[in-house]
Amino acid sequence: MATERIWKTIENGPHALDPFLHPVSIKNYGQWQYHERPRPGVLKHVAKSGDVLYTVRAATHRQVTVDIIRRLCDLADRYAEGHLRWTVRNNVEFMTSEAANVDPLIAALEAAGHPVGGTGPSVSAIAHTQGWLHCDIPAVDASGVAKSIMDALFHDFAHEEMPNRVRLTTSCCEINCGGQADIAVVVQHTRPPRINHEILANVCEMPSTVSRCPVAAIRPTTVNGKPSLMVVEEKCIYCGACFGACPAMEINHPDHSRLAIWVGGKNSNARSKPANMKLVAHGLPNNPPRWPEVSELLKRILAAYKAGGRDWERLGEWIDRIGWKRFFQETGLPFDKFMIDNYRHARVSFNQSAHIRF
Amino acid sequence: MATERIWKTIENGPHALDPFLHPVSIKNYGQWQYHERPRPGVLKHVAKSGDVLYTVRAATHRQVTVDIIRRLCDLADRYAEGHLRWTVRNNVEFMTSEAANVDPLIAALEAAGHPVGGTGPSVSAIAHTQGWLHCDIPAVDASGVAKSIMDALFHDFAHEEMPNRVRLTTSCCEINCGGQADIAVVVQHTRPPRINHEILANVCEMPSTVSRCPVAAIRPTTVNGKPSLMVVEEKCIYCGACFGACPAMEINHPDHSRLAIWVGGKNSNARSKPANMKLVAHGLPNNPPRWPEVSELLKRILAAYKAGGRDWERLGEWIDRIGWKRFFQETGLPFDKFMIDNYRHARVSFNQSAHIRF
Amino acid sequence: MSDSQQSKPDPLQLNPTPMLDDLENGPWPSFIKGFKETAQRTGKTMVRGVLDQLNYSYETRMGYWKGGVVGVHGYGAGIISRYSMISDKFPEATEFHTMRVQPAPGLHYSTKALREVCDIWEKYGSGLLSMHGQTGNLQLQGIKAESVQACFDELNQAGWDLGGAGATVRTGLSCIGPARCEQACYDTLHVHGKVLSYYSDLTHRPQLPYKAKFKFSGCPNDCTNSIQRSDYAVIGTWRDEIKINAEEVENFIAAKGLEYLVNNVVSRCPTKAITLQGGKMVIDNRDCVRCMHCLNVMPKALSPGDDRGITLLVGGKGHLKVGNMLGSVMVPFMKMTTDEDVDAFIDLVDRMIDYWSENGLDHERVGECIERVGIQQFLDAVGLEATVEMVAHPRDNPYFKAGDYTVESEKDAA
Amino acid sequence: MSDSQQSKPDPLQLNPTPMLDDLENGPWPSFIKGFKETAQRTGKTMVRGVLDQLNYSYETRMGYWKGGVVGVHGYGAGIISRYSMISDKFPEATEFHTMRVQPAPGLHYSTKALREVCDIWEKYGSGLLSMHGQTGNLQLQGIKAESVQACFDELNQAGWDLGGAGATVRTGLSCIGPARCEQACYDTLHVHGKVLSYYSDLTHRPQLPYKAKFKFSGCPNDCTNSIQRSDYAVIGTWRDEIKINAEEVENFIAAKGLEYLVNNVVSRCPTKAITLQGGKMVIDNRDCVRCMHCLNVMPKALSPGDDRGITLLVGGKGHLKVGNMLGSVMVPFMKMTTDEDVDAFIDLVDRMIDYWSENGLDHERVGECIERVGIQQFLDAVGLEATVEMVAHPRDNPYFKAGDYTVESEKDAA
Numbered sequence A, B: 001m002a003t004e005r006i007w008k009t010i011e012n013g014p015h016a017l018d019p020f021l022h023p024v025s026i027k028n029y030g031q032w033q034y035h036e037r038p039r040p041g042v043l044k045h046v047a048k049s050g051d052v053l054y055t056v057r058a059a060t061h062r063q064v065t066v067d068i069i070r071r072l073c074d075l076a077d078r079y080a081e082g083h084l085r086w087t088v089r090n091n092v093e094f095m096t097s098e099a100a101n102v103d104p105l106i107a108a109l110e111a112a113g114h115p116v117g118g119t120g121p122s123v124s125a126i127a128h129t130q131g132w133l134h135c136d137i138p139a140v141d142a143s144g145v146a147k148s149i150m151d152a153l154f155h156d157f158a159h160e161e162m163p164n165r166v167r168l169t170t171s172c173c174e175i176n177c178g179g180q181a182d183i184a185v186v187v188q189h190t191r192p193p194r195i196n197h198e199i200l201a202n203v204c205e206m207p208s209t210v211s212r213c214p215v216a217a218i219r220p221t222t223v224n225g226k227p228s229l230m231v232v233e234e235k236c237i238y239c240g241a242c243f244g245a246c247p248a249m250e251i252n253h254p255d256h257s258r259l260a261i262w263v264g265g266k267n268s269n270a271r272s273k274p275a276n277m278k279l280v281a282h283g284l285p286n287n288p289p290r291w292p293e294v295s296e297l298l299k300r301i302l303a304a305y306k307a308g309g310r311d312w313e314r315l316g317e318w319i320d321r322i323g324w325k326r327f328f329q330e331t332g333l334p335f336d337k338f339m340i341d342n343y344r345h346a347r348v349s350f351n352q353s354a355h356i357r358f
Numbered sequence C, D: 001m002s003d004s005q006q007s008k009p010d011p012l013q014l015n016p017t018p019m020l021d022d023l024e025n026g027p028w029p030s031f032i033k034g035f036k037e038t039a040q041r042t043g044k045t046m047v048r049g050v051l052d053q054l055n056y057s058y059e060t061r062m063g064y065w066k067g068g069v070v071g072v073h074g075y076g077a078g079i080i081s082r083y084s085m086i087s088d089k090f091p092e093a094t095e096f097h098t099m100r101v102q103p104a105p106g107l108h109y110s111t112k113a114l115r116e117v118c119d120i121w122e123k124y125g126s127g128l129l130s131m132h133g134q135t136g137n138l139q140l141q142g143i144k145a146e147s148v149q150a151c152f153d154e155l156n157q158a159g160w161d162l163g164g165a166g167a168t169v170r171t172g173l174s175c176i177g178p179a180r181c182e183q184a185c186y187d188t189l190h191v192h193g194k195v196l197s198y199y200s201d202l203t204h205r206p207q208l209p210y211k212a213k214f215k216f217s218g219c220p221n222d223c224t225n226s227i228q229r230s231d232y233a234v235i236g237t238w239r240d241e242i243k244i245n246a247e248e249v250e251n252f253i254a255a256k257g258l259e260y261l262v263n264n265v266v267s268r269c270p271t272k273a274i275t276l277q278g279g280k281m282v283i284d285n286r287d288c289v290r291c292m293h294c295l296n297v298m299p300k301a302l303s304p305g306d307d308r309g310i311t312l313l314v315g316g317k318g319h320l321k322v323g324n325m326l327g328s329v330m331v332p333f334m335k336m337t338t339d340e341d342v343d344a345f346i347d348l349v350d351r352m353i354d355y356w357s358e359n360g361l362d363h364e365r366v367g368e369c370i371e372r373v374g375i376q377q378f379l380d381a382v383g384l385e386a387t388v389e390m391v392a393h394p395r396d397n398p399y400f401k402a403g404d405y406t407v408e409s410e411k412d413a414a
């Protein structure tokens, strides 16, 4: 491929939008009136002009291929006037003004292996990350965990039976690129990094590795006459941040890198303010290819939420109402001392009151 | 007084209680059924036995004298079976089972200069501190500020017209021995300490002074060949903690030590959890003998609370309901950048949401 | 005013205090009036000197006391010594020390005992008192170092002991509780007495990293402000159901109206544990967090349950250096009925004080110490189980040393 | 599996991947199925190698990629390079770089353009894509270093540009907003386009202390998760009153019942801004905090007001190192209608980025930087007035450098 380069880069940033918008979107741009959900996976938006736009939402694998994309394009050409879009949760959406297109499109999507759902009070697709497939620091696979969980929770993707939307994320290292969610599955390391002194000096910039540590546990040292780094194990909180800066700080381990479950994250401002998610289980084994312990737990949490949550109550809001004590009782999860914060703002999370449920 | 000492100390701790309890208290100890408030300043407790105990609560100066106490004892002997007690807010309480004693007792107390009140939804006496009368680090007088404020708020001590109890404190240095309250008046320093290098080495233990600083702004140095301390002014937050450890760290200044107003502190668990109070005004001048700017502001805040608060709503709960924006609007106080936290847990107090009142 | 200190032969004649005089006006009791009265009656020149210096403070807007070391035999705390920094100006105010005396729990007195205190105090001291200090001491204000021991001995013979100061256990404070209050869930007064007597040695002799305060409130109304103002806040509570007197509920509704009940009780319950069902007020006790509100509004109709005890919150204190701290739950529930219960409580607190004594930095309160070492370590050290009641919510960051799961998993892996 | 890398003459023949095969079952789309299909159709051995290495990861429970440096001419970011650490075992997986491509705002595509991407990608790369990365990139996964430039040039000719990586402005994300949503309070899509085009240089060439992300949500429902996942969260809102279609309110009540309205709307408003008055739903807009809830439940009856614009929240990010941060209000309201509005917005953000560039530590996000220097300093530097909307409540500690009040007071004192 060492041919001479003649093209001069155009630094345009995001691709131009206009050619990609559905014609009905263009016509009614910013002039929408309301929407309805005729069935799970389908939205019906009505514009002030009276125009109607149906949206069919379907699951994808996120880790897709040109073959899959071309098949989706075929469907878009046939049923959605040559346009399609993705949601922020890796679902694909087809829009059409033809009500008659909706059912055949759904049938075709499901036939092609793309279940329709994820709207309204359902469990939408997991926002997940790279994992063993691509990242340089993962302790687990992301696509595999996501697939396993969604297989287990499939009914609730295709049905709108939850109290409110449920957003899940999974992250393949403690850094948590998946972000906050109603329920998140995140890697949790359980011991300090083992330092590979052989390679350290060659592969790592030491000062930036030192400064990457949130608790200043890394110090310069000399090993076998070579400059290297050491970890003050009492200080280290096993976060793995140093591993991102320096591959010699070997934090991953098939047994010691485990999975933790977090609940109650919320980004929307609806009713309650956005909230960070909280730790409710840890020490789950890293158990490919199906990580059954994880799905099992998620099912338990969702079952309790489904049974107890009131309409419009997000998972964290449900817990706020019934109290954390009952959350642990109703899910059967054990509370333990590690769930009490001991980091920077720990005090803020203590029960600074005599308010107690007995 | 250099006579030979013959007494051997008995380390008993608190004085024995039993001889001090009112006989009706002893008889119905732990067997109370309910209470009523027949009028401001008077409580009527009814025991399961049917016994009734009236309490008359009256203001004192806190900074009292043997003459004043003996006069109160006279009244207790006459109207309260020889017993009296103080509340945690420096009010004196007389208990009697004789309904007939109540009115004459009130009359006698008021004649002696002890107004009756402070019960129920009133403004009870200020919890105040030592001030120029006694402490070694005050920037203001405590008794004088307290007297001035209570003169100004007197009506609301004697009447129960507030939405709920109002607790005030004043503190004569930033250390705030007065503690949290619905409204607190606390000294606020506005520049770093000036160091008296002449005396420092003689009067201060340097290491403990250094470690007293919350932000590590104090460093050892040498001045005129003598070991002394210096303050890194960029770091210093003018708290005056060092002055408590070392009188050479001269933080007090007639102009630069000013008064700040804090609102919304709450210790009780009723309804909402206990809460820390928040800064709403600062830079008020230190203006003896009456500090009129302070009383003026307190009156404004209390007037807004009285007008807008719902029954049982403590001051902070009222603000929680209407929002801080309206609190500042309704009191006419200006919000400024210093009211945004920039200390350790600052982030926790930021508006981490799109919830905004316009 | 500097000339106000010219030789004054008549001890009953006060000097002009123009700044202070204004404080004699107004409806609120005037401490200046009181001071003048006592000065003039007794001719105690110390009081005159103090008034003069105070007036000078009002004029210059600065304080003029400095500390020193004054004590009584065998004790290392209890006297707050005050020397005037400007005794050249106000020689009569040269010394003005305070004796911190521990009152009875609940700040109860008999007139007999209180008159006795007044007499001793007039004999040795200035005749000025502060009733009471914010921590709960009866403060006898204004005595010379030379009189302190004799004064104390006489007080001690009458049953009074000194309180704490500096790095000691401090004088405690308790609400009136069972002596008069229908909400009291334990005997605040006797527990206060017992606990503080037990800690006498630590009260009198500084041996701790810093101060340690106890406050005893009979219920979550917390009339002693224990949650913010004490390291060990002992708050009464109950574990079973709120007691409902159905007839009195009816009476309440009849008297106040249903709307009042809805707006002031039902809708004010912080956890919505109260609902109206068929016109009746129903409490789901599983959701009740013992906030006290409904009991406060309807004291005749509602009362704390029968299975009573205390919640212990640890770590309350002022804002030095970490920002204000409210105590947080360390023991959700503990019985506090029998002497053995009190002993068990003391035993637990002993372990906390021991841990803090060994691990606390100089001038570090127990709450700060827990925050610094991490609560896990503290719980392990004092032998407490972590429970969900200790937190408002579980942690929201992954920065913890999770347990070691090796054993079983390595078995699996093998 | 180590023997799975014996010489394989037939590129269409996959190696056994027993651990992965299980993931072909179940109702959810299977990425393994997809990968295998493409590998078998195209005979691209890179995909086979990646499947083999992935299967090995599943067996050993460890990852085996390491980074390196791969880029395109003139850019310092946009390619995430991946080299296998065990290429001796899986030589076909030796290189597996990803190109981060910036899609159109709202993740819209025409089939024409998307097919074109597929064709280019099949020509130069593995044929695997990730749609989309969490930040919002179209990730083309699996290309060798030697093909990167040519692939990019062809994509760029078709209108595609690379996204950010490392210490750059990152690819933005916007909700579908005005293209389909009745709640959109500003044109998320065009603002996204304009802002990110403006920041192209900072996207392509690392010149910042660390990453900077923008997300654009048309209303406070925040369908892009901007508050937690972006340094600059641009959230639509309105300043005037909620628009009420009285007839549709009636219809709603008729259809769902009054009780539904009470339980799901009135009583769910976080600030109790909604009341029932004479059977009618009344909103006190002064108390409305624009949470969106009532509009979400009643989209036909209620709509955002007409005076629309945005709230800018700054500082959202993951938990490294300070614990998770949600963005906080920096500009309560700003119009976002005209091009001038967008320019004014860019101007403001420029000042923020400048300040952070100059004052941020290495690997410090803007939110952490603000926390470290103190928000006062940041506001002064970027020329913003402090307003009460920025805080949940005023400070609760006295640890601040209060202003200098000298001038007037010294006058008084003189």
Ligand code: SRM
Pocket: A035, A037, A043, A086, A087, A088, A089, A090, A091, A118, A119, A120, A124, A125, A127, A164, A165, A167, A180, A181, A182, A265, A266, A267, A268, A269, A270, A312, A314, D106, D174, D175, D176, D177, D180, D181, D182, D183, D221, D222, D223, D224, D225, D296, D297
């Ligand atoms: C398509 C999408 C935006 C996009 O540009 O891609 C979208 C579209 C809509 N969202 Fe959303 N939301 C989308 C992601 C989100 C996210 C972010 C996410 O999922 O990661 C959130 C924030 C979640 C959180 O808090 O962590 C989000 C929080 C909401 C809410 C607030 C829900 C709540 O009560 O907290 C609403 C309001 C509602 O449910 O009526 C909403 C409402 C809607 C509406 C009804 C808006 C409208 O009137 O058109 C759209 C149809 C939703 C449906 O599924 O029924 N959308 N919405 C996203 C679809 C994701 C998916 O495939 O599942």
Ligand code: SRM
Pocket: A128, A129, A130, A131, A134, A135, A136, A137, A175, A176, A177, A178, A179, A244, A245, D080, D098, D100, D132, D133, D134, D135, D136, D137, D138, D163, D171, D213, D228, D229, D230, D316, D317, D318, D319, D320, D321, D365
């Ligand atoms: C690819 C992607 C995950 C995915 O599969 O979707 C990803 C992958 C990586 N992230 Fe991320 N992050 C990705 C979205 C996020 C998000 C979500 C978002 O942007 O909405 C977050 C949380 C929000 C935030 O920005 O904080 C996120 C928070 C991080 C962090 C923690 C940052 C922090 O300050 O807390 C790191 C660590 C770092 O930067 O040193 C990180 C670092 C990384 C690195 C560069 C790991 C490393 O240090 O080598 C990963 C490269 C993996 C790879 O092989 O491609 N990634 N990362 C996402 C970017 C795709 C895209 O461009 O579209």
Ligand code: SRM
Pocket: B035, B037, B043, B086, B087, B088, B089, B090, B091, B118, B119, B120, B124, B125, B127, B164, B165, B167, B180, B181, B182, B265, B266, B267, B268, B269, B270, B312, B314, C106, C174, C175, C176, C177, C180, C181, C182, C183, C221, C222, C223, C224, C225, C296, C297
């Ligand atoms: C006498 C005293 C206890 C003592 O041992 O000295 C006391 C006595 C009572 N308190 Fe109190 N409280 C006393 C200080 C407090 C304090 C502490 C303080 O004032 O510094 C508080 C905490 C304040 C705070 O949150 O910062 C306090 C918070 C309450 C509450 C909760 C109020 C609320 O809604 O937040 C109640 C319940 C009520 O009002 O019905 C209460 C209720 C009561 C009751 C009604 C209890 C009873 O049934 O007997 C007593 C009569 C109160 C009255 O004045 O109407 N008491 N009460 C204290 C009188 C102080 C005074 O002179 O004004």
Ligand code: SRM
Pocket: B128, B129, B130, B131, B134, B135, B136, B137, B175, B176, B177, B178, B179, B244, B245, C080, C098, C100, C132, C133, C134, C135, C136, C137, C138, C163, C171, C213, C228, C229, C230, C316, C317, C318, C319, C320, C321, C365
């Ligand atoms: C006398 C008293 C004020 C009053 O007039 O009532 C007082 C007076 C002093 N306090 Fe206090 N505090 C007094 C109750 C409090 C309280 C309230 C309480 O105990 O309920 C607090 C808040 C709660 C707490 O313990 O934190 C309090 C928090 C402080 C602090 C800040 C402690 C902190 O960690 O934040 C200091 C500073 C220190 O200890 O270095 C302090 C220090 C002081 C010193 C020793 C100042 C000094 O360093 O020289 C004062 C001696 C003054 C004097 O001349 O007597 N005082 N102090 C109170 C004690 C009287 C008594 O024993 O009954």
Ligand code: SF4
Pocket: A129, A130, A131, A135, A136, A137, A138, A139, A142, A171, A172, A173, A174, A175, A176, A177, A178
């Ligand atoms: S969560 Fe960790 S391992 Fe996964 S993609 Fe992000 S940085 Fe990589």
Ligand code: SF4
Pocket: A192, A193, A212, A213, A214, A215, A216, A217, A218, A231, A235, A236, A237, A238, A239, A240, A241, A242, A243, A249, A251
């Ligand atoms: S794992 Fe985290 S805490 Fe431990 S040394 Fe590495 S960066 Fe520091």
Ligand code: SF4
Pocket: B129, B130, B131, B135, B136, B137, B138, B139, B142, B171, B172, B173, B174, B175, B176, B177, B178
């Ligand atoms: S608030 Fe300050 S000045 Fe006042 S008594 Fe307490 S320590 Fe002394």
Ligand code: SF4
Pocket: B192, B193, B212, B213, B214, B215, B216, B217, B218, B231, B235, B236, B237, B238, B239, B240, B241, B242, B243, B249, B251
């Ligand atoms: S005033 Fe406070 S911040 Fe300043 S040097 Fe003294 S102790 Fe430190």
Ligand code: SF4
Pocket: C175, C176, C177, C181, C182, C183, C184, C185, C217, C218, C219, C220, C221, C222, C223, C224
């Ligand atoms: S704390 Fe409770 S028990 Fe004690 S006086 Fe107050 S209301 Fe009564």
Ligand code: SF4
Pocket: B271, C268, C269, C270, C271, C272, C273, C274, C283, C287, C288, C289, C290, C291, C292, C293, C294, C295
């Ligand atoms: S005590 Fe408080 S929490 Fe319990 S039912 Fe009554 S109001 Fe509700």
Ligand code: SF4
Pocket: D175, D176, D177, D181, D182, D183, D184, D185, D217, D218, D219, D220, D221, D222, D223, D224
């Ligand atoms: S953020 Fe608001 S405007 Fe954007 S899609 Fe979601 S609901 Fe619609």
Ligand code: SF4
Pocket: A271, D268, D269, D270, D271, D272, D273, D274, D283, D287, D288, D289, D290, D291, D292, D293, D294, D295
């Ligand atoms: S938008 Fe939210 S805050 Fe405003 S009225 Fe509706 S529910 Fe209440």
